[in-house]
Amino acid sequence: xxxxxxxxxxxxxxxxxxxxxxxxxxxxxxxxxxxxxxxxxxxxxxxxxxxxxxxxxxxxxxxxxxxxxxxxxxxxxxxxxxxxxxxxxxxxxxxxxxxxxxxxxxxxxxxxxxxxxxxxxxxxxxxxxxxxxxxxxxxxxxxxxxxxxxxxxxxxxxxxxxxxxxxxxxxxxxxxxxxxxxxxxxxxxxxxxxxxxxxxxxxxxxxxxxxxxxxxxxxxxxxxxxxxxxxxxxx
Amino acid sequence: xxxxxxxxxxxxxxxxxxxxxxxxxxxxxxxxxxxxxxxxxxxxxxxxxxxxxxxxxxxxxxxxxxxxxxxxxxxxxxxxxxxxxxxxxxxxxxxxxxxxxxxxxxxxxxxxxxxxxxxxxxxxxxxxxxxxxxxxxxxxxxxxxxxxxxxxxxxxxxxxxxxxxxxxxxxxxxxxxxxxxxxxxxxxxxxxxxxxxxxxxxxxxxxxxxxxxxxxxxxxxxxxxxxxxxxxxxxxxxxxx
Numbered sequence: 305x306x307x308x309x310x311x312x313x314x315x316x317x318x319x320x321x322x323x324x325x326x327x328x329x330x331x332x333x334x335x336x337x338x339x340x341x342x343x344x345x346x347x348x349x350x351x352x353x354x355x356x357x358x359x360x361x362x363x364x365x366x367x368x369x370x371x372x373x374x375x376x377x378x379x380x381x382x383x384x385x386x387x388x389x390x391x392x393x394x395x396x397x398x399x400x401x402x403x404x405x406x407x408x409x410x411x412x413x414x415x416x417x418x419x420x421x422x423x424x425x426x427x428x429x430x431x432x433x434x435x436x437x438x439x440x441x442x443x444x445x446x447x448x449x450x451x452x453x454x455x456x457x458x459x460x461x462x463x464x465x466x467x468x469x470x471x472x473x474x475x476x477x478x479x480x481x482x483x484x485x486x487x488x489x490x491x492x493x494x495x496x497x498x499x500x501x502x503x504x505x506x507x508x509x510x511x512x513x514x515x516x517x518x519x520x521x522x523x524x525x526x527x528x529x530x531x532x533x534x535x536x537x538x539x
Numbered sequence: 540x541x542x543x544x545x546x547x548x549x550x551x552x553x554x555x556x557x558x559x560x561x562x563x564x565x566x567x568x569x570x571x572x573x574x575x576x577x578x579x580x581x582x583x584x585x586x587x588x589x590x591x592x593x594x595x596x597x598x599x600x601x602x603x604x605x606x607x608x609x610x611x612x613x614x615x616x617x618x619x620x621x622x623x624x625x626x627x628x629x630x631x632x633x634x635x636x637x638x639x640x641x642x643x644x645x646x647x648x649x650x651x652x653x654x655x656x657x658x659x660x661x662x663x664x665x666x667x668x669x670x671x672x673x674x675x676x677x678x679x680x681x682x683x684x685x686x687x688x689x690x691x692x693x694x695x696x697x698x699x700x701x702x703x704x705x706x707x708x709x710x711x712x713x714x715x716x717x718x719x720x721x722x723x724x725x726x727x728x729x730x731x732x733x734x735x736x737x738x739x740x741x742x743x744x745x746x747x748x749x750x751x752x753x754x755x756x757x758x759x760x761x762x763x764x765x766x767x768x769x770x771x772x773x774x775x776x777x778x779x780x
Binding site: 395 | 755756757758759760761762764765766767768769770771772773774775776
């Protein structure tokens with residue numbers, strides 16, 4: 305899968321307003337999603353990464369040769385502590401040379417129990433790094449998905465034991481990573497086949513159309529490509 | 540014997556208009572009869588527009604040459620093949636309209652009777668009498684209708700029904716059941732005067748009030764987007780935080 309993204313930041317004072325604007329643009333109210341993200345560092349790569357990734361197109365990329373950070377993501381509900389299944393998510397380094405948007409291959413799939421074992425403490429595959437919660441308002445405009453989320457850090461020591469088996473988090477204990485409380489604004493289009501130029505062109509044009517439509521209300525921009533670098537440094 | 544050229548041109552023009560009109564009528568009719576399913580609304584509308592347009596042009600032409608056309612008389616030349624074209628001849632020589640056409644004109648020009656009104660689903664004030672309305676009765680009807688309707692309208696003005704956010708029918712059925720899509724309480728009689736001053740506050744009150752969020756200090760500068768993204772990608776924050 306391939307993603308095209310644009311970002312922005314919304315100060316807390318403008319959050320409501322931006323939600324209203326988006327509801328107008330998308331002609332629909334947002335859906336609230338709360339997700340827990342666990343960040344893992346790969347300890348082994350090479351063949352293992354290749355077979356895990358399943359998408360043969362990526363084998364040649366430099367990404368596959370290096371250790372990366374991968375994520376486990378699941379939905380959690382704020383109220384009753386209900387939790388969804390873990391999804392594996394691997395984000396590639398954004399492609400260089402694409403200036404207008406962030407363009408990166410992404411792999412995302414559901415994990416079964418056997419694969420989940422690889423992420424457990426003491427395994428030789430992954431090491432737990434950190435986790436965060438996103439509390440998101442999600443809009444959909446044509447094929448563009450817009451997420452306005454606040455990134456919350458979990459209380460100190462939450463992942464110390466076994467993050468996969470940890471009891472449901474109490475959202476009230478989580479604090480915004482950004483002390484000013486600003487929201488992360490992501491607009492993205494996902495394309496199944498990143499090599500299909502017809503699809504990618506349409507994805508780009510829809511994203512740019514939304515960008516120009518929101519101009520003045522939300523200024524979407526392309527962040528530094530390497531801020532989305534998921535490669536493990538210093539190994 | 541020969542007509543002046545402009546009169547011939549007038550007749551020719553009229554003939555053209557009539558043939559256009561009859562063509563568009565025929566094609567509209569054929570459309571309706573043959574096409575299955577029934578033609579779409581836009582198609583029907585286009586047909587109707589075309590018909591009206593052709594009728595108008597025909598009407599214009601008739602009006603333009605009214606003097607000549609009313610004075611003109613048809614008479615057969617000796618060379619006209621009377622015996623073989625007797626039907627055409629009879630039609631051309633006819634001064635009166637055909638009985639069918641006359642009936643049709645009478646039916647569509649007479650004022651609506653009760654039956655006709657009911658057929659059309661019209662229920663206006665004075666259809667209870669089943670006699671045909673004459674001019675005098677029409678005048679009475681309009682006199683009555685004007686006064687009555689303005690009376691009703693005045694009553695609504697006094698009740699502020701036009702200013703109301705709900706229709707009278709909605710009021711009668713109960714305002715609670717009206718789906719407006721708004722969560723704001725519209726049924727507030729006092730909001731006419733202070734529209735400017737208090738309106739904004741009311742909007743804000745009606746919005747889901749946010750509880751004071753712990754750990755949020757809006758006065759602090761936001762951390763850079765890049766830093767935030769680096770955190771979501773690698774799980775580490777720079778130490779200078």
